[in-house]
Amino acid sequence: xxxxxxxxxxxxxxxxxERVHAAADxxxxxxxxxxxxxxxxxIGGGSLRDICPALRRWRELTESPSEATSSIxxxxxxxxxxxxxxxxxxxxxxxxxxxxxxEAAGASKIAMANVERDEALEDNERLEQRLASAEKMLVASRxxxxxxxxxxxxxxxxxxxxxxxxxxxxxxxxAERNRSADAQRHAAELQGRFAAMxxxxxxxxxxxxxxx
Numbered sequence: 001x002x003x004x005x006x007x008x009x010x011x012x013x014x015x016x017x018e019r020v021h022a023a024a025d026x027x028x029x030x031x032x033x034x035x036x037x038x039x040x041x042x043i044g045g046g047s048l049r050d051i052c053p054a055l056r057r058w059r060e061l062t063e064s065p066s067e068a069t070s071s072i073x074x075x076x077x078x079x080x081x082x083x084x085x086x087x088x089x090x091x092x093x094x095x096x097x098x099x100x101x102x103e104a105a106g107a108s109k110i111a112m113a114n115v116e117r118d119e120a121l122e123d124n125e126r127l128e129q130r131l132a133s134a135e136k137m138l139v140a141s142r143x144x145x146x147x148x149x150x151x152x153x154x155x156x157x158x159x160x161x162x163x164x165x166x167x168x169x170x171x172x173x174x175a176e177r178n179r180s181a182d183a184q185r186h187a188a189e190l191q192g193r194f195a196a197m198x199x200x201x202x203x204x205x206x207x208x209x210x211x212x
Contacts, residue, residue, distance in 0.1 A: 016051070019043045024062075028062075036048050036091075049099050052091065
């Protein structure tokens with residue numbers, strides 16, 4: 001039912017009004033109800049705002065007073081046509097109104113979607129800036145950590161060298177102290193020897209005869 005029902009014609013070569021009229025003719029011939037929606041489905045789509053005027057003209061052409069029942073007076077048929085025209089005008093106005101409402105709602109949704117998209121882009125840009133800043137901070141932190149490790153290694157090296165030098169100085173001081181103690185002992189020994197020699201000299205002098 002939703003496919004085009006225009007027979008033996010190239011639909012692309014026809015105007016919209018011609019396609020609407022052809023579709024309406026086929027629908028009526030097949031005993032189906034001719035409405036703007038059934039015509040739209042028959043021609044494979046389109047805007048009801050454009051289809052309704054073409055369908056109204058088809059009705060004016062196909063439902064002329066000559067085709068009306070002879071029992072209906074012309075003024076009554078004319079009145080019917082006027083009422084029908086008014087009904088179709090009201091229907092077209094309602095369709096146009098609904099289309100306008102739908103388009104306005106669509107435009108509003110599109111505008112809201114654009115706003116949300118822009119906000120998302122701004123949030124994404126801010127996030128990228130934060131990530132870039134965090135990456136810079138991480139690089140700086142790693143560099144500072146590397147420098148701290150180098151400084152710590154240098155300090156450990158200097159501390160080891162200082163400890164080695166301190167140990168060497170301690171050994172030298174101990175050796176010097178040992179030499180000093182040995183010198184002191186040797187000096188004490190010499191002093192004792194000198195004292196003994198002095199006593200011996202004094203004793204010899206005392207024992208010598210006084211022949212002068």
